[in-house]
Amino acid sequence: MPAQRTESGPSTADVFIIEPNNTEAVPALLEQIKKDFDVFNASNQGRKDLVIKCRALVQALETPRETMLYHCWAQNGDNPQKVDDLAANLGIDNVLLSRLMRHLSAMGYLVETEANEYRLTNYTKAMGIPVIGNSYLAMLSCTSAGPMRFHEFSRKRGWVNPTDAKDTAMMYAYGTKMDAFAWQRFLGYGTHFNDHMGSYDLGCLPWMAPSFYPVKQRLIDGADTDPEAPFLVDIGGNVGHDLARFHKFYPKAPGKLILQDLPVVIGQIEDLDPAIIRMEYDFHMEQPIKGARAYYMHTCLHDWPDDVCNSILARVKAAMKRGYSRLLIHEHVIPETGAYWEATAMDMVMLTLLSAQERTRAAWYNLIETRAGLNIIKIWSGGKGAQSLIECELLMECN
Numbered sequence: 137m138p139a140q141r142t143e144s145g146p147s148t149a150d151v152f153i154i155e156p157n158n159t160e161a162v163p164a165l166l167e168q169i170k171k172d173f174d175v176f177n178a179s180n181q182g183r184k185d186l187v188i189k190c191r192a193l194v195q196a197l198e199t200p201r202e203t204m205l206y207h208c209w210a211q212n213g214d215n216p217q218k219v220d221d222l223a224a225n226l227g228i229d230n231v232l233l234s235r236l237m238r239h240l241s242a243m244g245y246l247v248e249t250e251a252n253e254y255r256l257t258n259y260t261k262a263m264g265i266p267v268i269g270n271s272y273l274a275m276l277s278c279t280s281a282g283p284m285r286f287h288e289f290s291r292k293r294g295w296v297n298p299t300d301a302k303d304t305a306m307m308y309a310y311g312t313k314m315d316a317f318a319w320q321r322f323l324g325y326g327t328h329f330n331d332h333m334g335s336y337d338l339g340c341l342p343w344m345a346p347s348f349y350p351v352k353q354r355l356i357d358g359a360d361t362d363p364e365a366p367f368l369v370d371i372g373g374n375v376g377h378d379l380a381r382f383h384k385f386y387p388k389a390p391g392k393l394i395l396q397d398l399p400v401v402i403g404q405i406e407d408l409d410p411a412i413i414r415m416e417y418d419f420h421m422e423q424p425i426k427g428a429r430a431y432y433m434h435t436c437l438h439d440w441p442d443d444v445c446n447s448i449l450a451r452v453k454a455a456m457k458r459g460y461s462r463l464l465i466h467e468h469v470i471p472e473t474g475a476y477w478e479a480t481a482m483d484m485v486m487l488t489l490l491s492a493q494e495r496t497r498a499a500w501y502n503l504i505e506t507r508a509g510l511n512i513i514k515i516w517s518g519g520k521g522a523q524s525l526i527e528c529e530l531l532m533e534c535n
């Protein structure tokens with residue numbers, strides 16, 4: 137029987153990627169750490185032993201999704217696997233594989249069952265699922281020189297906050313003029329990036345959940361019921377995971393659900409509910425869908441500095457119908473204090489790959505109200521550390 141997707145993303149078969157790796161191990165680890173700490177005599181070996189146990193505790197509590205995000209931002213069932221067998225199956229030099237696996241085991245990502253034999257942990261098992269494993273290829277293998285050489289890029293520019301989309305640390309590191317999306321695709325990792333987009337917020341409360349944003353009261357009530365009327369347009373919606381989720385929540389929402397992204401990305405869609413209309417669109421051009429009930433952008437504006445966002449927003453604004461259309465921006469709204477690591481880590485990715493940023497509340501008001509001339513109706517919080525939904529409309533005309 138095919139695996140069923142749950143409300144918030146992964147299939148029931150894959151749901152372990154959003155669950156703690158090993159909750160049962162936690163009480164014993166806590167007890168052991170406390171005991172070791174009580175007799176801790178500041179020796180270096182004692183400290184190292186404690187670090188290993190603490191790492192094991194973190195790994196037991198983390199979900200595979202969190203571990204993947206932590207790193208970025210092979211599947212053999214549950215049986216032990218001999219290095220020599222695996223090396224022969226994969227066509228890899230067994231000395232090389234043995235060194236790699238010994239290190240992964242020392243770091244706690246594999247369990248050493250005997251000499252040159254290892255078993256997967258829950259986390260390494262999840263690496264066999266494309267949305268987890270491919271995230272590493274998309275986010276580390278082809279762009280990581282950006283963060284690595286950020287210091288050099290920044291020193292040469294006098295340590296100013298970078299805000300030029302055409303001059304990024306990633307472009308500097310690879311000697312390319314392509315933006316991060318084009319560069320990933322150029323190296324053959326475009327679909328891996330799509331997989332990452334399908335996984336980075338798995339397990340978070342979806343914005344369309346009634347306890348987050350009341351879709352019925354704010355969008356469905358009062359919407360044009362003509363089946364041809366555009367209801368929700370996902371601009372830069374990648375391969376459609378957010379609209380697919382929306383359609384599951386509200387299969388009877390009136391009008392059309394429209395997915396927009398660049399032609400190359402629309403062409404990479406493998407499987408999408410036929411209720412969702414696919415549209416090739418460049419958000420720097422005129423928005424062809426006028427007067428939709430809602431335009432939606434999820435982690436698109438964070439990819440661009442304010443001047444580019446302002447021009448993207450002008451295209452949306454020109455298509456909105458006063459008193460009817462909403463713009464929904466699903467992004468982090470970083471608090472003035474106590475920012476959560478997922479938001480700040482994402483900010484570092486934006487900084488080093490795109491000369492862009494995650495925005496604070498003040499930065500959002502500046503961009504949306506002061507610069508773009510839209511009105512923020514309300515910022516709906518997704519909970520601590522989660523992305524918010526910024527609900528906007530056209531300003532009412534003055535008499």
Ligand SMILES: C[S@@+](CC[C@H](N)C(=O)[O-])C[C@H]1O[C@@H](n2cnc3c(N)ncnc32)[C@H](O)[C@@H]1O
Pocket residue numbers: 317333334371372373374375396397398401417418419420433434435436439
């Ligand atoms: C960070 S991803 C977000 C994807 C999706 N909204 C999500 O949150 O999962 C940014 C998206 O913007 C798209 N994009 C980049 N430049 C674009 C452009 N000029 N016009 C339309 N989409 C674009 C990318 O292809 C990508 O799918």
